[in-house]
Amino acid sequence: MAGPLGPAFFIPVTHPFLSLPATSLDDATHALAEPGALPLGGGTDLLVTIAEEIARPVVVVDLRSIPNSDAIVELPDARVRIGATARISDIAHNGLIQDRYSALAQACDVVGSPALRHMGTIGGNLCQRPRCWYFRQGISCLKNGGGSCPAVQGENHYLAIVDGGPCYVVHASDPAVALTALDADIEIASTKGVRSVPIGEFYTLPRDRLDQETILGSGEVVSGVVLPAEPAYAALLQALGERVDAVAKDLDVYAEDEPPPDFSLDTEVEGILREANAHRFDRFHLVGYSGGGASSLAFAALHGRRLLSLALLEPAWAGSDRTRVEEALMRRFRALESLPPDQFMAGFVRLQLAPGVEAPPPPEGPPPAWMAKRPAGVRAFIDAFDAGDLDLDALRAFDRPVYFALGGRSNPDYYGLIAGRLAEIFPDFTLETFHERHHFDPLHRIEPERLAGSLLALWQRAEA
Ligand SMILES: Cc1cc2nc3c(=O)[nH]c(=O)nc-3n(C[C@H](O)[C@H](O)[C@H](O)COP(=O)(O)OP(=O)(O)OC[C@H]3O[C@@H](n4cnc5c(N)ncnc54)[C@H](O)[C@@H]3O)c2cc1C
Ligand code: SF4
Numbered sequence: 001m002a003g004p005l006g007p008a009f010f011i012p013v014t015h016p017f018l019s020l021p022a023t024s025l026d027d028a029t030h031a032l033a034e035p036g037a038l039p040l041g042g043g044t045d046l047l048v049t050i051a052e053e054i055a056r057p058v059v060v061v062d063l064r065s066i067p068n069s070d071a072i073v074e075l076p077d078a079r080v081r082i083g084a085t086a087r088i089s090d091i092a093h094n095g096l097i098q099d100r101y102s103a104l105a106q107a108c109d110v111v112g113s114p115a116l117r118h119m120g121t122i123g124g125n126l127c128q129r130p131r132c133w134y135f136r137q138g139i140s141c142l143k144n145g146g147g148s149c150p151a152v153q154g155e156n157h158y159l160a161i162v163d164g165g166p167c168y169v170v171h172a173s174d175p176a177v178a179l180t181a182l183d184a185d186i187e188i189a190s191t192k193g194v195r196s197v198p199i200g201e202f203y204t205l206p207r208d209r210l211d212q213e214t215i216l217g218s219g220e221v222v223s224g225v226v227l228p229a230e231p232a233y234a235a236l237l238q239a240l241g242e243r244v245d246a247v248a249k250d251l252d253v254y255a256e257d258e259p260p261p262d263f264s265l266d267t268e269v270e271g272i273l274r275e276a277n278a279h280r281f282d283r284f285h286l287v288g289y290s291g292g293g294a295s296s297l298a299f300a301a302l303h304g305r306r307l308l309s310l311a312l313l314e315p316a317w318a319g320s321d322r323t324r325v326e327e328a329l330m331r332r333f334r335a336l337e338s339l340p341p342d343q344f345m346a347g348f349v350r351l352q353l354a355p356g357v358e359a360p361p362p363p364e365g366p367p368p369a370w371m372a373k374r375p376a377g378v379r380a381f382i383d384a385f386d387a388g389d390l391d392l393d394a395l396r397a398f399d400r401p402v403y404f405a406l407g408g409r410s411n412p413d414y415y416g417l418i419a420g421r422l423a424e425i426f427p428d429f430t431l432e433t434f435h436e437r438h439h440f441d442p443l444h445r446i447e448p449e450r451l452a453g454s455l456l457a458l459w460q461r462a463e464a
Contacts, residue, residue, distance in 0.1 A: 014051050014053065015050050015051075015056055015057075017050070017057045017059060017060055018058065018059040019040070019059070019060050019062060020060070020061050021062045021064075022061050022062060022063055022065055022066050023065065023066065023067075024066055024067075025066055025069070025189055025223055027066075028061050028066060028189075028221060029190050029191045029219065029221060030191055031059065031061045032061050032190075032220075032221055033190070033218075033219040034058075034059065035058070036056075036058030036059060037057065037058065037059045037060070037061055037219075038055060038057040038059075038060050038061070039060070039061050039063055039123070039124075039127075039221045039222075040060040040061060040062045040063060041063060041064065041084070041085060041120065041121030041123050041127075042064075042087070042119035042121045042124055044112075044116050044119050044120045045120075045128040045129060046060065046124070049129050052136055052137075052138065053138065054136070054138075054144075055129075061221075063084060063085050063121075063123065063221070064121070066085065069083045069084060069085040070084075070085040070086040070087065070090070070121070071083045071086070072086055072090070072091065072094050072096065072097065075226070079226050079228055079229045080096060080097070080101070080226070080227040081187075081224050081225070081226045081227075082097075082224060082225045082226075082227070083223075083224050084121060084122060084123030084187075084221070084222045084223050084224050084225070085121045085122075085123060086121060086122050087118060087119070087122075088108045088117040088118075088120045088122065088175070089108070089114070089117040089118050091104065091108045091122060092105050092106075092108035092109040092117065095361075099445075100227075101178075101182055101227055101234070102235055102445060103178040103181055103234065104175060104178040104179060104227070106178070107174040107177060107178035108174070108175055110174055111125065111174050111175065122225055123222040123223075125175055125176075126173055126175065126179075126186070126202075126214075126222060126225075127213075127214060127216070127222060129213070130143075130169040130170070130171060130172065131172045132151060132159065132167075132168075133155050134151055134154070134155070135169065141167070142166055142206070142210055143167050143169065143206070143210050143211075149167055149168065151168055152168070156168060158170065164206070165207060166206060166207065166210075167210055168206075169206060169213075171203060171213060176199065179199050179225060180199050181234070182227055182228070183198065183199075184198075184199050184225050184226060184227050184228070185197065185198055185225070185228075186199050186202045186222055186225060186226075187222065187223045187224040187226060188216065188220050188221070188222060189220070189221050189222075189223035190217070190220045190221070191219060194223060196226065197215065199225075201215065202214055202215060203215075233246075233248040233444055234248075235444065235445055235448035236444040236445075236448040236451060236452060238448070239448040239449045239452035240452045240455070240456070243456070244459070245279075247275060247279055247281075249271065249272070249275045249292075251271070251291055251292060251295070251377070252267050252268055252270075252271035253267070253268070253291070253377045253380050253381065257373065259376055259377055259379075259380035263380045263383075263384060264384050264387065264388060265294065265295055265298040265384050265385075265388045266298075268291075268294075268298065268299075269295060269298050269299045269302055271295075272295065272296070273299075273303065273306075276306065281306075282306070283305075283308050284306065284307065284308060285308050285309045285311070285455075285458070285459050286299060286309070286310050286311070287311040287455065288313065288315060289313035289314065289315075289444065290313070290314060290315065290316045290439065290442075291316050291377075291381045292315075293312045293313055293314060293315025293316060294316045294317035294318070294381070294385065296311075296315065297312065297315055297317070297318055297319075297390060297422075298390060300394075300395060300398055301390055301391040301395055301398075302391070304394060304395075304397070307398075307400055308400060308463060309400050309401045309402070309403070309458050309459060309461075309462035310400060311403040311404075311405070311455055311458060312403065312404045312405070312422070313405045313442060313443060313444065314405065314406065314407060314410060314418075314439050314442075315418060316381065316385070317381075317385040317388070317418075318390065318418045318421055318422055319388075319389070319390030319392060320386075320388065320389055320390070321390075321392065321421070323417055325413045325417060326413070326417055326418075329351065329411075329413060330382075330385075330386070332351055333348070334382070336348060336351075337382075341372075344375050344378075344379075345374060345375055345378070346359065348378055349440060351411065352410060352411050352414060352415075352438075352440070353409065353411055353438050353440070354408075354409050354410060354411055354412060354438065357409045359440070360440050392425055395422075395425050396425055398426060398427075399427055399428060400428065400462060401458055401462045402422070402426040402428060402429045402430070403430050403432065403454065403455070403458045404430070404432070405432050405434060405443055405451065405454070406419050406431060406432070406433045406434070407433075407437040407438040407439055407441075408433050408435035408436065408437065408438075409435075409436065409437060409438035410437075410438045410439045411439075419431055430458070434450075
């Protein structure tokens, strides 16, 4: 049948309403501007609240029919946008999300049940109504217009134990917790356009208003969630917690679309100096992974007095003083250079794994924008390693604690030899081997708690 807003049909639940499949975001926001219109995601909560007579819509505007409204894409500036109708299960299994925002993938993976994850959308999950038993059963309480909160004396499992009152309801969304830790932004659309707010400002407290749990105004709808770029170290920073004032820095080689034409390790050393000075770190602990580890070594050789300690997570280079085995490996890296980008990257990954270790599968879907920069950046680093020199005497004089994390499944003729060489150079050197890990399932993402523990121990010793 057809309704005043276009094609529609009736669903026979306790309260009749029209269902309108939106054809575009513009279409949806105009429909939602009408009184009595509510947005529909997977319907796993909305249909229940209608049955519970908490929601009484005249029309529900189905957002899932908006083309690409469920897309998970990397934006040109390396942030990642999740469309509001992306299913919870699709987010949990998306390679890009698993790779770069594992906390979100894990949070989505524990939502309710497989059926709920399959039907539920991220927009609906973030905007689901609270699950307080009294509220859901229609028992008089503050949230439905009553004069007091029966949960205070009654059934209050799972309600707020800190900062509650006068209503003690908590939000049920697991993804919202991960998105808060990741500093995500919520994109909000209406007929006036699209605005964006940090998720920390998206929810309201019961003491501020009782009738709803978000700041969404009349006719506003969540159109997407945007995750910040460079969260590769988010899990580690979270594990370190507020005990440390940590700053994650991306490599300067990836700052622009192409590496700087005169790129060398000095470029990265200058980048570390710039970041440290910008944060007014006089002396600090430095942690570097892969190319960042090589850059950290170069930094220690040039500016060792600025460092309290040095942590190296499989640095990709440790000077030109290489063994014959390492020289042979460098020739094999060089031989890859004539290959097209995808074959170059596949060969580059293989050379860094122990024999027999399988390379991780590429993320699902189209390759993200940041990946396009990788081949040129890797080539620039290989050139810099070949041309670079490391002042080993300066490293021998570096008397601060040095920590080296080695993956047991990484190429022993590469990272194992580097670890062995550095063990003989640094006077205070500790090696920790993570037997199940390799260079491409790095500790800061896969075992952030364990790595955080090792780093905190290193830093405590350095500051003692
Ligand atoms: C038994 C059970 C267990 C559950 N366990 C968990 C759990 O462990 N963790 C967890 O996180 N969740 C849990 N949930 C909640 C479940 O995940 C939500 O029902 C689901 O995520 C809602 O998604 P949906 O797309 O179906 O929302 P819908 O039902 O379509 O919508 C929910 C609400 O959000 C509004 N809405 C929908 N889309 C938007 C949008 N884009 N913008 C603004 N408003 C919108 C709707 O109008 C409605 O008010 C559980 C639910 C049940 C029934
Ligand atoms: S906690 Fe809030 S929703 Fe639950 S009974 Fe009390 S006032 Fe109502």
